[in-house]
């Protein structure tokens with residue numbers, strides 16, 4: 001039996017002490033100034049008799065926002081040669097490329113990774129990949145990390161955050177320049193369902209304590225997976241989810257949302273856009289913080305009421321995405337299982353489930 005099993009203190013006791021929430025606050029400040037500047041300059045051009053106190057504000061705001069605007073102007077693409085987009089010939093006619101709330105759905109053939117990479121490179125951002133390898137699941141880490149080095153965010157800065165109760169069993173994997181592994185020791189839980197759900201709590205805690213100071217985006221993934229093709233900056237957006245490979249073509253009534261009103265994850269039968277998979281989602285640290293905090297709180301309310309959602313945190317994630325629409329959606333290219341065959345629409349299989357023997361691996 002693992003030494004941490006049965007401990008009831010929650011995750012907090014296992015976490016390092018606080019870092020300051022600098023980036024979130026300054027980003028918020030920048031946006032507020034940017035907005036004020038915009039509103040104000042719009043007003044001042046229309047109203048001629050601007051009062052002196054307004055003029056004072058104008059100068060203050062202008063000074064504070066100057067550096068932000070200069071930073072934005074510095075991002076400029078070099079001369080690039082590529083085929084032009086064709087308004088009358090959409091790149092894909094076989095799949096939905098945009099949701100009704102104008103979030104792109106990412107399919108092979110719909111984007112130009114050269115442009116996206118160049119834009120992202122100039123921002124010099126770091127992407128955080130979070131992955132949990134608790135108890136027996138450490139066996140998946142080697143393949144996961146080796147294939148990530150070949151296919152995940154190639155050419156960009158990456159921090160792998162590995163949450164584990166067995167730090168000594170994290171394999172040594174050779175990393176390319178600008179890429180780091182950070183091992184975060186956390187407790188385990190006796191039931192695999194609890195381990196899976198507690199990811200929401202740990203992600204929200206570490207987003208606030210650490211990730212906000214270290215990375216711009218988070219990509220949160222299952223570990224029983226391997227990369228099989230490029231997964232790059234095309235996936236990044238404020239908040240993104242992934243279509244479940246078994247349900248992308250399904251009717252709403254077949255979605256396996258939580259259907260019991262007693263659960264916080266309840267979704268009524270006449271609502272729902274897509275069925276999202278819990279094994280890959282992400283966004284900016286701020287958005288992932290909001291998502292994971294809200295899902296964790298809902299999971300705790302369920303726990304107090306003696307109910308566990310049908311698909312654990314995946315059910316809560318689906319509820320969240322219904323009322324906080326993702327700004328980008330990944331197609332099943334980004335979460336595939338070869339047991340589902342190879343449909344024609346699937347031009348790439350980028351992230352694949354690794355077959356696992358549930359009896360041998362779960363609760364071990």
Ligand SMILES: CC(=O)N[C@H]1[C@@H](OP(=O)(O)OP(=O)(O)OC[C@H]2O[C@@H](n3ccc(=O)[nH]c3=O)[C@H](O)[C@@H]2O)O[C@H](CO)[C@H](O)[C@@H]1O
Nearest residue numbers: 132133134135137192195196222223224278311312314363
């Ligand atoms: C086909 C299927 O059944 N899918 C469900 C199942 O996915 P999965 O069968 O993919 O769940 P899973 O066993 O991969 O668990 C999710 C993740 O939690 C971590 N982990 C889990 C257990 C453990 O002992 N150690 C550990 O590290 C690990 O990162 C793993 O990838 O369960 C999920 C979590 O509830 C979702 O509900 C999925 O929809």
Ligand SMILES: [Mn+2]
Nearest residue numbers: 222223224279
């Ligand atoms: Mn999994």
